[in-house]
Amino acid sequence: xxxxxxxxxxxxxxxxxxxxxxxxxxxxxxxxxxxxxxxxxxxxxxxxxxxxxxxxxxxxxxxxxxxxxxxxxxxxxxxxxxxxxxxxx
Numbered sequence: 001x002x003x004x005x006x007x008x009x010x011x012x013x014x015x016x017x018x019x020x021x022x023x024x025x026x027x028x029x030x031x032x033x034x035x036x037x038x039x040x041x042x043x044x045x046x047x048x049x050x051x052x053x054x055x056x057x058x059x060x061x062x063x064x065x066x067x068x069x070x071x072x073x074x075x076x077x078x079x080x081x082x083x084x085x086x087x088x089x
Contacts, residue, residue: 001078010057014064020046 002013023032023041026049032041039047054065 008059012055012057014053014055016051016053018048018050021049023047 001015004011020042023035023045026047027035041047056063056065
């Protein structure tokens with residue numbers, strides 16, 4: 001788990017693993033000759049991508065910026081948080 005501070009905020013990466021996504025869909029109009037220098041696709045042109053969310057601790061509030069896929073509860077609990085109904089914006 002990666003943590004860092006930004007001013008008075010503590011930022012924690014909450015990971016729910018990885019999944020494979022089509023490289024062309026991920027990078028859009030960027031040519032494969034450019035993006036494949038950084039990350040090699042598999043034989044089906046898929047790349048391994050992370051399912052990461054960001055936990056922001058402000059001192060007064062805890063804010064989870066979530067990707068909308070996967071189960072964040074195990075890593076959220078490891079980060080010292082107990083789950084409850086989140087506020088909707």
